[in-house]
Structure formats: C-alpha cells, structure tokens
Amino acid sequence: MDEVFIAVKDLTYIYNRDNAGGYRALSGIDLEVKAGEFLVIAGPNGSGKSTLARLFNAMLKPSGGRVIVAGMDTMIPENVWEIRRRVGMVFQNPDNQIVSSLVEEDAAFGAENLGLPAEEVQKRVAETLRLTGLSQYASHAPHLLSGGQKQKLAIAGVLVMRPSCLVLDEPTSMLDPAGRDELMETLIRLNRTMKVTVVLVTHFMEEAVLADRVVVLSDGRIAISGPPAMVFAEVELLAGIGLKLPAALEIAHGLRKRGFPLPQEILTIYDLLAYFKNKALED
Amino acid sequence: MLSGISLGQYIPGDSLLHRLDPRTKVIGVLAAAVSILAFANWQGFLLAALLTLTALLVSKLPPGIILGSLKSLWLLLVITFLLQAFLTPGTLLAVLGPLKISREGMFAAVEIVLRLALLILIAFLPTLTTPPIKLTAGLESIISPLRRLGVPAHELAMMMTLALRFIPTLLQEAEVVISAQRSRGAGFTTGSPARWARSLLPLFVPLFAGALRRANDLAVAMESRCYRGGANRTRMNALKFSAADYVVIGVTMAVLAGVIALRFV
Ligand SMILES: Nc1ncnc2c1ncn2[C@@H]1O[C@H](COP(=O)(O)OP(=O)(O)OP(=O)(O)O)[C@@H](O)[C@H]1O
Ligand SMILES: [Mg+2]
Numbered sequence: 001m002d003e004v005f006i007a008v009k010d011l012t013y014i015y016n017r018d019n020a021g022g023y024r025a026l027s028g029i030d031l032e033v034k035a036g037e038f039l040v041i042a043g044p045n046g047s048g049k050s051t052l053a054r055l056f057n058a059m060l061k062p063s064g065g066r067v068i069v070a071g072m073d074t075m076i077p078e079n080v081w082e083i084r085r086r087v088g089m090v091f092q093n094p095d096n097q098i099v100s101s102l103v104e105e106d107a108a109f110g111a112e113n114l115g116l117p118a119e120e121v122q123k124r125v126a127e128t129l130r131l132t133g134l135s136q137y138a139s140h141a142p143h144l145l146s147g148g149q150k151q152k153l154a155i156a157g158v159l160v161m162r163p164s165c166l167v168l169d170e171p172t173s174m175l176d177p178a179g180r181d182e183l184m185e186t187l188i189r190l191n192r193t194m195k196v197t198v199v200l201v202t203h204f205m206e207e208a209v210l211a212d213r214v215v216v217l218s219d220g221r222i223a224i225s226g227p228p229a230m231v232f233a234e235v236e237l238l239a240g241i242g243l244k245l246p247a248a249l250e251i252a253h254g255l256r257k258r259g260f261p262l263p264q265e266i267l268t269i270y271d272l273l274a275y276f277k278n279k280a281l282e283d
Numbered sequence: 284m285l286s287g288i289s290l291g292q293y294i295p296g297d298s299l300l301h302r303l304d305p306r307t308k309v310i311g312v313l314a315a316a317v318s319i320l321a322f323a324n325w326q327g328f329l330l331a332a333l334l335t336l337t338a339l340l341v342s343k344l345p346p347g348i349i350l351g352s353l354k355s356l357w358l359l360l361v362i363t364f365l366l367q368a369f370l371t372p373g374t375l376l377a378v379l380g381p382l383k384i385s386r387e388g389m390f391a392a393v394e395i396v397l398r399l400a401l402l403i404l405i406a407f408l409p410t411l412t413t414p415p416i417k418l419t420a421g422l423e424s425i426i427s428p429l430r431r432l433g434v435p436a437h438e439l440a441m442m443m444t445l446a447l448r449f450i451p452t453l454l455q456e457a458e459v460v461i462s463a464q465r466s467r468g469a470g471f472t473t474g475s476p477a478r479w480a481r482s483l484l485p486l487f488v489p490l491f492a493g494a495l496r497r498a499n500d501l502a503v504a505m506e507s508r509c510y511r512g513g514a515n516r517t518r519m520n521a522l523k524f525s526a527a528d529y530v531v532i533g534v535t536m537a538v539l540a541g542v543i544a545l546r547f548v
Contacts, residue, residue: 057507081509089507096500101448102416108519110508121519143451157508 005070005165005197006033006056006087012064013051013220025051026220029065033199035164038191040208040228041201043217044242049201052217053169056199057087070164085114088158090168094150094175095143103145103153104129104138110161121160128156131194132186148179152186159190165197166190172204184210205232205246209267216241229264248272291352291407293414298343299527300412305421307528308409311338314535318542319401327545328397334538335401342412352407353400360396367392415447417520424522437513445501453494460489 011029014022026048033039033056043049054060055067058074070086072079088110091097100106104125111121129135132152137145142153151171158166168187172180184207190196200207208214208228215225218241224231232238232249245253248269252262266272295301300308315338318331339349353360373387409418423440430436464485 054503059503059507081511084507084509089504091500091504093497093500095452096497097504099448099501099505100416100444101451102414105416105519109505109510112517112519113509113511115515115517118517118519118521121517125519141451142448143455154504161509 003035004032005035005037006031006199007068008032008052008055008065009068010065011052011055011062011067013048013055013060014063015051017063024220026055029220029222031215031222031225033165033197035197036191036195038188038198038210038212039200040211040214041199041217042203042205042208042214042243043223044203047217047241048220049203049217050169051220053089053167053199053201056165056167057089058083059089085110085161086164088155088161088163088166090151090154090158090166090171092170092173094147094154097154097157098142098150101141101143103134103140103142106142106153107134107156107160110157114161124160124162125156128159131159131190132156146179147175148182151175151179151183155186155190159196163196165199167199167201169201170203171200172202172207180204203243205244205249209246209249216243228267232267233264291410294344294348294411296343296412298341298412300338300342300408302527303412303531304522304524304528305409305413305417306425306522307524307531308413309418309421309425311531311535312405312409314532314539315405316402318535318539319398319405321539321546322398322542323546327542330538330541330545332397332401334535335405338405338408342408344411348411349404352403356403360399363399364392364396367395416444419443419447420518420520420522437516441513449494449497452497453490456493457486457490460486 008029008031011026011031012024013026014024016022029052041049041052051060055062055074056069058067058069058080061075067074069079069083072083074080074083098106099109107125107128108121111124116124125138126135129138132155134149134152134156137149142150145153154171155166155168166187172183175183187198187200188210191198200211202208208231211228213226214228214231216223216231216238223241224234224237232245235245235253238245244250246268248271249267252266252272256262262275266275303311315331315334318327318334322328322331342349368384368388368391369382371385371388371391373385375383376386376389377384413421419440422443423436426434426439427436
C-alpha cells in the first residue's frame with residue numbers, strides 16, 4: 001500500500017505559455033498517489049483538477065517540476081504510451097469517449113491499439129465486460145445504454161489495457177443519482193477486489209467521503225490533503241474555498257456548534273443515524 | 284421522427300449471406316453490378332437476374348424489406364422509364380398529344396428499368412445483411428492495398444466507424460434541440476423556403492457547436508486509450524474467408540464471365 005505509483009514534484013502548469021497571456025493553472029503541486037489507494041481530488045470550478053488529471057497520463061507535459069508514473073517520467077516521449085496504458089482515463093461526458101457503434105468493439109479499442117493478438121483481445125473484452133457488469137450488452141449499440149452504463153463502458157474501455165490506475169475526471173457529473181451510485185459501487189469494487197488505484201476527480205463532496213484520502217485544490221494549489229475525516233473537519237477553510245460539505249457533515253457541524261459533542265468519524269447519513277440509534281439505546 | 288431513416292439498414296439474421304465475410308459481399312455485389320450493367324441479350328439478362336434472385340432468396344430477408352428499397356426509389360424508376368420511352372426515336376407505336384412512343388423506346392425503357400431494379404435490389408444486400416462495423420472493417424481491408432499509393436485506408440475506415448457511432452447520438456441531440464426550440468415557440472416546418480431555412484439556424488448552430496466539442500473530447504479520449512493511428516493496431520474480430528466465401532466469389536465471377544462471354548456470341 002505504501003508503494004508510490006504517481007509522484008508529482010513541485011509541478012507547475014501554464015496554459016499558452018508561449019503567448020503573453022499565459023495562464024498558470026497549477027503551481028507548486030507536491031503529491032504522491034500510493035499504489036492501491038482511493039484518492040479523491042476535489043476543488044471548485046477552475047481550480048485545476050482536470051489539468052492535474054491530464055498531467056497524470058502525459059496528455060499534458062509539466063511546465064515546471066516532474067510527474068513520475070511507476071518510475072517513468074512523463075516528459076520522456078518513449079514513456080508516453082506505457083504511461084497511458086498504466087493510467088486509464090475516464091472523462092466527464094459519457095457520449096464523447098465511446099468510439100464504436102458496438103459495445104464489445106468499443107471495449108476492445110484500447111487492447112487493439114496495443115497490438116494484442118485477437119484471442120487475447122477477446123479474452124480481455126469478455127473479462128472487462130464481466131467486471132463492469134455489461135456482459136449482456138456486448139452486442140448492443142452504446143447510444144441505447146443509460147448514462148451510468150455508458151460510463152461503465154468507458155471504464156471497461158480502459159480496463160482492457162490492464163492499467164494499474166484509473167483516473168476519472170468528474171465521471172458522475174452528468175449522471176442521475178441511480179447512475180451515480182452504480183458507478184461509485186463499481187469503482188469501490190474495482191479498488192477493493194482488483195487493487196486498482198483510483199484517482200477520482202469530483203466536486204461532489206459526498207463522493208469524497210468514500211476515499212482513503214482527499215486532496216483539495218484551490219486556485220491551482222493544494223489547499224489541504226488528508227483522510228476525509230480530517231479534511232472535513234476544516235469547515236471554515238472549505239467554506240472559504242467555496243466547497244459545500246456533504247449533507248450529513250453539514251448537520252453534524254451544526255449540531256456541534258450548538259453544543260452536541262459528536263465524534264469526528266461521522267461522515268455519512270448512515271454514520272449519523274447509527275450514532276443516534278446507539279445513543280438512544282444507551283440512554 | 285429523425286431516427287426513421289432506415290433505407291438499407293442492417294437487419295439481423297443468420298442466413299448464409301449474413302455469415303459471409305464482408306469482403307465477399309462487397310466483391311460479390313460489385314461483380315453482380317457489373318454483370319447487370321453489361322448484359323447485352325436475354326441470355327445475359329437471365330443469368331444476372333438469376334444471380335440477383337438467388338442472392339435475395341439466400342439472404343432470407345423479409346420480402347417487405349427487399350421491396351422497400353424498390354418502393355423508396357420508385358420515382359427514379361418511373362422517370363427513367365418515361366424519359367427512355369418518349370425520347371427514343373424509331374417506329375411509331377402510339378401518340379399521346381405531343382408525345383410519341385416508339386417501339387425501340389418501349390424496349391429500351393423496359394430494359395433500363397430492369398437493369399435499374401436489379402441494381403437497386405442487389406446494391407442494398409451488403410448493408411442489409413452486415414453490421415456496419417463489419418462492413419467498415421471489410422472496406423478497410425479491401426482498400427488497404429491502395430495504401431502504397433497514398434490512400435489513407437485506416438483513416439477512412441476510422442472516419443466511417445466514428446460517423447456510424449455518432450450519427451444516432453447527433454440525431455438524438457437534434458431531437459432534443461428541436462423540442463427545446465419548439466417549446467419556445469419556434470416552428471420548423473411552416474412558411475416560405477427562405478423562412479424555413481432561417482428557422483433551421485437555431486437548430487444547426489447548437490448542433491454544430493456540440494459536434495465540435497464532441498470531436499475535441501473524443502480525440503483526447505482516443506489518445507488516452509493509446510490510439511496512435513493504424514500502425515501496429517490489431518483487430519478483435521479478424522476477417523477470415525471460409526469455404527463458403529470462396530464458393531460465392533467463384534459463382535459471382537463465373538456469372539460475370541458468362542454475361543460478358545454472351546455479349547460476343
Ligand atoms: N485549454 C486551455 N487553455 C487555457 N486555459 C485553460 C485551458 N483549459 C483550462 N484552462 C484554465 O485553467 C484553469 C483550470 O482548469 P481546469 O479545467 O483544470 O479546472 P477544473 O478544476 O477541472 O474545473 P471544472 O470543475 O470546471 O472542470 C481554469 O481557469 C481554466 O479556465
Ligand atoms: Mg474539470
């Protein structure tokens with residue numbers, strides 16, 4: 001668990017650096033993503049989350065500092081394709097990342113790009129469709145799938161390359177609540193059972209609660225980073241950045257302010273309910 | 284309403300024709316089309332017609348679907364018939380006011396309509412019996428020898444794949460935009476042609492902007508999935524000729540040779 005998978009050192013990224021109107025999207029980012037970790041990157045709009053995500057798989061190259069993925073520097077051109085294979089990316093809009101008019105062909109795309117033999121591609125496609133619960137849709141047209149299913153297909157489309165890490169850039173923001181739950185459940189399962197490292201970019205704080213660690217970006221810098229309970233304890237700091245607490249934490253915080261000594265471990269509505277149930281039994 | 288475009292659309296099935304390699308179907312249909320255009324006597328016609336009919340029967344497609352392609356192109360058939368019948372000079376057969384029909388015109392009209400009808404019937408068979416994705420793979424494989432002449436075979440096939448993928452999505456989007464504009468009181472079907480064209484602007488501007496954004500997102504997603512052009516790429520479903528493919532190619536080539544030979548007897 002302590003092995004570093006992605007090491008980010010003093011990273012700066014400037015858009016349109018050659019022009020006078022260059023825009024500094026990230027500055028002085030130091031971050032380590034551990035192998036097997038479930039990391040959430042949170043932050044308000046324009047804080048640099050997507051920029052950071054694209055630096056992880058060498059879609060963007062650092063303007064300053066380094067990004068090292070499994071020992072490979074993203075600046076070195078020979079490393080780029082192996083880095084992209086190891087770091088699978090899933091994007092926000094489910095429609096805009098599906099390439100084929102057939103579910104199984106779309107799942108195969110990444111493996112075909114790696115030049116794997118046909119039998120190996122077929123084996124991997126069957127396996128990833130099973131892992132994402134899409135086996136029964138193998139010969140369907142993707143535009144007939146629900147939003148949640150499309151995002152699971154996008155996950156299958158990168159899993160087929162056998163990556164060590166999934167980076168998902170706001171994958172749930174265009175989904176309905178049911179699709180959102182479905183996707184989160186899939187991510188947690190992949191992380192727990194397959195030991196896939198997950199980096200989830202989101203501005204839904206409810207999703208951050210499920211992570212091992214939360215990194216909050218603000219204005220291109222890391223504002224705070226740590227386990228969810230620690231990060232969410234910084235209520236004023238988060239409010240100052242413009243991030244809303246999850247509903248349960250909002251309630252807990254309000255109660256604490258009125259003098260109820262609630263423990264810091266309460267992160268979800270279920271924790272809150274369990275706490276009050278126990279309390280009622282004790283009294 | 285926009286999704287109702289279905290001429291020549293794939294009909295799933297399990298006939299011999301469905302199972303053939305897509306390349307066989309493309310080559311076979313090309314050979315059949317040349318035979319249909321090349322016959323010069325009734326023996327040749329019979330041979331070409333027999334090939335077309337056999338192909339239609341083997342496809343096990345519902346007759347309604349097969350006749351559907353003829354029905355949707357009936358105007359073309361009628362106009363061709365009339366032009367041929369009235370404009371061919373020769374022995375007078377009948378006079379309808381200023382229009383004269385000649386014996387030769389009548390024969391020529393029947394002949395050309397037969398040719399056209401056979402062509403229409405056979406032309407849609409590959410798309411009716413092959414999933415588009417397979418057809419694309421087949422076409423890529425057929426034109427790939429031209430790569431040495433600078434024809435971007437893989438890129439063309441990828442463009443077709445992406446077009447097939449995004450046409451339904453763009454149609455869905457168009458329907459959303461149309462109903463959104465309708466709900467704000469816009470009409471798309473009434474008024475003079477100029478007004479009609481102008482009323483389409485609020486439809487095409489958002490659609491076009493959306494398509495550009497999609498293209499950009501898609502390029503990023505494809506590169507993230509290690510796409511770097513056709514070199515070194517493999518295929519999950521590699522195309523493979525079976526015995527049936529060789530037989531079908533043999534038969535269609537024999538018919539083509541027969542039709543051409545018959546021109547010279
Ligand atoms: N291609 C670009 N060219 C110039 N500036 C850009 C570009 N992409 C992003 N930016 C700017 O960089 C900053 C960070 O953008 P980024 O997309 O990383 O933010 P984000 O945290 O992902 O925001 P959101 O929540 O809206 O997705 C923003 O101010 C944005 O305007
Ligand atoms: Mg973003």
